[in-house]
Amino acid sequence: MSTAPSGGRAATVAGEVTEPSVWADRRFVAFAAGNTLNNLGEGVHTVALPLVVYDRTHSLALMSLLMAFSPATWLLAPLRGALADRIGPGRLVMPGLTAQLAAAVALIVVLLLDPSPVWALFCLAAVGQLAGSFYQTGWMTGLVTMFPRSPARARGTLGGLFLATQTGGALVVAAAVPWAGTIGLLWFNAATTLAPMVVWWCGVRPAPHSKSAPPEGPGGDGGWNLAEGWRVLRATPVVFDLTLIRMPLLFCTALGSLAVFLLQDHWRLPAQDVATLMTVARSGAVVGSLAVSQRRVLRLRRVAAVSATGVVASVLAMSVPLLPLFVTAWAVFTLSSTVLGVVAQMTAYACLPVHALGRANGMVAALTSAAVLAGQLCVPLLAALVGPYPAVLLLGTTGLLSLARLRRLSSHPAW
Numbered sequence: 001m002s003t004a005p006s007g008g009r010a011a012t013v014a015g016e017v018t019e020p021s022v023w024a025d026r027r028f029v030a031f032a033a034g035n036t037l038n039n040l041g042e043g044v045h046t047v048a049l050p051l052v053v054y055d056r057t058h059s060l061a062l063m064s065l066l067m068a069f070s071p072a073t074w075l076l077a078p079l080r081g082a083l084a085d086r087i088g089p090g091r092l093v094m095p096g097l098t099a100q101l102a103a104a105v106a107l108i109v110v111l112l113l114d115p116s117p118v119w120a121l122f123c124l125a126a127v128g129q130l131a132g133s134f135y136q137t138g139w140m141t142g143l144v145t146m147f148p149r150s151p152a153r154a155r156g157t158l159g160g161l162f163l164a165t166q167t168g169g170a171l172v173v174a175a176a177v178p179w180a181g182t183i184g185l186l187w188f189n190a191a192t193t194l195a196p197m198v199v200w201w202c203g204v205r206p207a208p209h210s211k212s213a214p215p216e217g218p219g220g221d222g223g224w225n226l227a228e229g230w231r232v233l234r235a236t237p238v239v240f241d242l243t244l245i246r247m248p249l250l251f252c253t254a255l256g257s258l259a260v261f262l263l264q265d266h267w268r269l270p271a272q273d274v275a276t277l278m279t280v281a282r283s284g285a286v287v288g289s290l291a292v293s294q295r296r297v298l299r300l301r302r303v304a305a306v307s308a309t310g311v312v313a314s315v316l317a318m319s320v321p322l323l324p325l326f327v328t329a330w331a332v333f334t335l336s337s338t339v340l341g342v343v344a345q346m347t348a349y350a351c352l353p354v355h356a357l358g359r360a361n362g363m364v365a366a367l368t369s370a371a372v373l374a375g376q377l378c379v380p381l382l383a384a385l386v387g388p389y390p391a392v393l394l395l396g397t398t399g400l401l402s403l404a405r406l407r408r409l410s411s412h413p414a415w
Contacts, residue, residue: 018296018297018298019149019150019151019152019153019296019350020149020150020153020296021150021153021294021296022147022150022153022154022157023157025147025150027146027147027204028146028147028150028154030199030202030204031146031199031204032157032158032161033195033199034195034196034198034199034204035139035158035161035195035196035199036161036162036164036165037192037195038192038193038195038196039161039162039165039166040165040168040169040172040192041169041188041189041190041191041192041193042132042165042169042189042192043165043166043167043168043169043170043172044169044172044173044185044186044188044189045104045169045185045186045189046070046166046169047169047170047173048173048177048182048185048186048189049066049107049125049182049186050066051173051182052111052182052183052186053066053118053121055182056115056116056118056121057118062118062122065122066122066125069125069126069129070129071369071372071373071376072369072373073129073130073132073133074133074365074366074368074369075366075369075370075373076130076133076366077133077137077361077362077363077364077365077366077369078226078229078359078362078363078365078366079226079362080092080133080134080137080358080362081137081141081229081357081358081359081360081361081362081363081365082225082226082229082358082359082362083137083358084137084138084141084142084358085141085229085355085356085357085358085359088206088207088208089137089138089139089140089141089142089145089206089358090138090142090205090206090207090208091138092134092135092137092138093135093138093139093142093196093200093205093206094197094200095131095134096131096132096133096134096135096136096137096138097131097135097193097196097197097200098131099127099128099131099134100128100131100132100135100193101190101193101194103124103125103127103128103131104128104186104189104190104193105190106124107121107124107125107128107186108183108186108187108190110124111183111186112183135196137358137362138206139196139206140155140158140361141206141357141358141361142205142206142207143155143158143349144349144354144357145206145207145354146204146205146206146207151349151350152298152346152347152349152350153293153294153346154349155345155346155348155349156289156292156293156294156342156345156346157290157293157294159289159293159341159342159345160286160289160290160292160293160342161290163282163285163286163289163338164286164290166282167279167282167283167286170278170279171279172185172188173185176188225359226359226363228356228359229356229358229359229360229362229363230359230360230363232352232353232356232359232360233352233360233363233364236351236352236360238300238347238351239344239347239348239351239352239360239364241405242304242343242344242347243344243364243367243368244405245304245308245340245402245405245406246340246341246344246368246371246402247367247368247370247371247402248371248398248399248401248402249308249311249312249337249340249399249402250337250368250371250372250375251371251372251374251375251378251379251395251398252311252315252333252337252375252379252395252396252398252399253337253372253375254372254375254376254378254379254380255315255318255330255333255379255392255395257376257379257380258379258380258383258388258391258392259318259326259330260274260278261388262326262388263277263326263327266321266388267323277327277330277331280331281330281331281334281335282334284331284334284335285334285335285337285338285339286338288335288338288339289338289339289341289342292339292342292343292346293342293346298343298346300343300346300347303339303343304340304343304344304406305406306336307336307337307339307340307343308336308340308402308403308406309336309403309406310332310333310335310336311333311336311337311340311399311402312396312399312400312402312403313329313332314329314330314332314333314336315329315333315392315395315396315399316393316396316397316399317329317332318330318333318392318396319389319390319392319393319396320389321389344364348360348361348364379391379395382394382395
């Protein structure tokens with residue numbers, strides 16, 4: 001792997017990244033606490049709002065459309081990244097948080113109306129998702145200036161904590177919805193938006209953008225040129241190849257909903273048992289991702305190879321209609337795909353140059369989100385055409401494309 005850009009960032013040599021622990025930095029502890037609390041609210045919102053919409057409309061199509069908002073907003077990531085590179089990532093944070101909070105409160109007010117206009121629910125949900133994506137782009141792009149000694153480990157740690165909040169959000173909904181109701185849970189989500197605001201007011205924020213500094217990058221684009229982000233991504237083969245490796249595997253992430261269907265429809269497991277299996281699988285993924293991100297010396301090549309192989313092998317194993325094998329393979333799939341995502345994030349923050357980090361990361365987010373959306377649209381159709389188990393087998397075969405690309409990556413002299 002090539003040497004990381006200058007400016008205090010740790011070096012990456014021969015497929016390894018070496019950075020000090022971020023937990024020794026009190027500023028990171030405060031940042032992680034605020035970010036994690038906000039993500040917990042988002043995890044609650046992700047579960048609670050579709051339930052509200054389904055309860056009001058009894059439409060599976062509308063509920064599925066609502067759940068597609070989140071990956072859809074990341075298709076705009078290159079534009080948000082260009083804005084972060086142009087005006088500075090810090091200027092996206094507070095406007096994004098303020099708009100997200102306003103949309104969350106307005107959504108609750110609309111839900112209190114009887115009847116609630118469905119178009120207003122969807123519009124406010126879309127505004128909240130879009131505003132949150134601006135805030136997240138600002139926070140994540142600013143990690144390099146906030147924690148210059150450990151940007152990769154900071155990103156990997158936050159990725160693991162995010163997964164923990166997604167699991168925790170579902171548990172909070174299960175535990176609190178009987179006495180707080182879905183409206184109370186949505187108020188909880190709105191309140192958690194204040195946590196990163198407090199962190200900002202305490203002075204933990206990205207460094208201000210220097211207007212006097214000359215525009216960086218070829219041609220002095222000043223941050224607007226999206227082609228520069230693509231050029232930087234192509235010029236960083238490790239990040240580019242990892243992105244291409246992940247795309248067929250992310251296409252397979254739609255197996256999550258297919259697995260739930262098979263557990264309930266084919267093996268007739270009760271919903272409580274399915275929820276327990278989901279929690280166990282996600283908990284294992286959280287532990288694995290945090291373990292990877294906390295290693296002082298991380299052998300990226302080895303971890304990427306093992307996790308990508310684990311994804312493909314587990315998908316192929318899930319095509320065998322044996323319940324113990326299916327459940328074990330599902331857990332391995334969740335763990336392996338999560339660890340591969342953390343490795344890709346850490347590699348990007350260790351290798352991409354600062355001047356185009358927002359745009360290059362935006363390109364990566366758009367490509368990977370497109371793969372996720374394609375899977376959500378195509379996997380159910382494929383299962384309907386050929387049956388669920390043959391569909392899983394075809395997906396596993398598609399994943400072999402990732403392993404072929406992995407061989408090319410492993411043979412690259414920079415890795």
